[in-house]
Amino acid sequence: MADKMTPEQRHRCMSHIRGKDTKPELIVRRWLWHQGYRYRLNVKSLPGKPDIVLPRYSTVIFVNGCFWHAHEKCDKYKVPLTNPDFWTAKFKRNRERDERNYKVLHNMGWYVLVVWECQLEKNSRRETLLALSRRLSQIYLDTHNVNLNTPYPTIEDEMPIAAES
Numbered sequence: 684m685a686d687k688m689t690p691e692q693r694h695r696c697m698s699h700i701r702g703k704d705t706k707p708e709l710i711v712r713r714w715l716w717h718q719g720y721r722y723r724l725n726v727k728s729l730p731g732k733p734d735i736v737l738p739r740y741s742t743v744i745f746v747n748g749c750f751w752h753a754h755e756k757c758d759k760y761k762v763p764l765t766n767p768d769f770w771t772a773k774f775k776r777n778r779e780r781d782e783r784n785y786k787v788l789h790n791m792g793w794y795v796l797v798v799w800e801c802q803l804e805k806n807s808r809r810e811t812l813l814a815l816s817r818r819l820s821q822i823y824l825d826t827h828n829v830n831l832n833t834p835y836p837t838i839e840d841e842m843p844i845a846a847e848s
């Protein structure tokens with residue numbers, strides 16, 4: 684089947700797949716899905732229209748592009764050389780809008796997590812996604828009053844101690 688594609692078709696097909704795979708939001712969604720998390724997308728009724736909403740975890744996740752959301756001290760964020768004043772003002776507005784939305788969401792009782800595009804690049808992707816899972820587990824324990832220190836007897840307690848001669 685693949686052999687019938689012209690080189691050009693194959694290239695277009697491959698670049699389509701690659702483009703899809705590297706989209707930051709999809710990386711996060713796919714990870715969460717495979718970890719068993721269930722979520723809603725782009726919930727319009729919430730401030731800032733969070734990219735991913737996990738109702739069971741009272742958590743919203745924003746997957747932010749470093750340029751448009753003006754990620755501070757990030758290589759991917761640079762004020763363009765043409766029209767710097769326009770861009771500086773625009774980035775300032777974007778940043779303030781984000782902060783405002785996070786605050787309102789927080790006051791509504793949501794945990795707000797932000798994943799930056801640069802944190803999903805190959806060398807740091809796994810660390811970022813694992814940290815995200817750890818954070819969600821912690822939120823779940825905190826919000827469901829799960830106490831891991833409950834002194835239920837463990838299997839070891841019930842087992843007779845082996846007496847070796």
Ligand SMILES: [Zn+2]
Binds near residue numbers: 749757760799800801
């Ligand atoms: Zn960044």
